Amino acid sequence: MEKVSWNVLTSTCPSRTSLARIANKWTAMIVIALSDGPLRFKDIHLTVQGISGKVLTDTLRALERDGIVSRRVYAEIPPRVEYQLTALGETLSTPLGVLRSWAEAHIEEVLEAREAYDLRS
Amino acid sequence: MEKVSWNVLTSTCPSRTSLARIANKWTAMIVIALSDGPLRFKDIHLTVQGISGKVLTDTLRALERDGIVSRRVYAEIPPRVEYQLTALGETLSTPLGVLRSWAEAHIEEVLEAREAYDLRS
């Protein structure tokens, strides 16, 4: 029997750095975009609307570093670079898709809550 | 038949603001802490290690505004304030718990990926 020794609620636990990466809106949107299959940089950029090039690059690098996304460069001109979820990254596809669905399914409720809150404040 | 009109991938869609709230490490940890039942401010503070008082207050306010958490003040001295998940907030308990479990379950793999990435860089 192996004991569970990781705990995100412990401030020094390494698992918290991993939670910080995946519990992030840009990560969520990029993983969602890649859930249907590999995409090149430009297509992720078009799919995840409003993200700046810098943030997209930074986030993809971080995801690659964590083994969630892999990057493949084709020796073509103009260059073509494809990103895809790794096996590890695919295990995030469903959980983050659930968050996306939650946000879309409950937005009316959330908007009403905000309105009510702002009225009482 | 109702059409789904919300899409977090659209930059102006209100649902994105909701995703930004729930796809957040502090939100995740606070909701996880409250999953076992109501807690007072101080106990959340102790459970979610390393969070500052300001950030805890700010995040709780935002969650209350979004209808995810409710706040109850007891007329006592010293004051006692309890926070608990609303019915809406409880629907987040499992999804965010999954993210937590993911972070803890895959941290070795992530750490190895980081090491490998840093070596090739």
Added chain:
DNA sequence: CGGAATCCTAAAGGATACTG
């Protein structure tokens, strides 16, 4: 105890220009 208020630093994020 549970905050609010203030001040400050660090990190996230954006705009632009440039390059292989």
Added chain:
DNA sequence: CAGTATCCTTTAGGATTCCG
């Protein structure tokens, strides 16, 4: 096309002090 590099603005977050 897919970046880098640079500079800049904005937001997140932390430390401290004070208050009912």
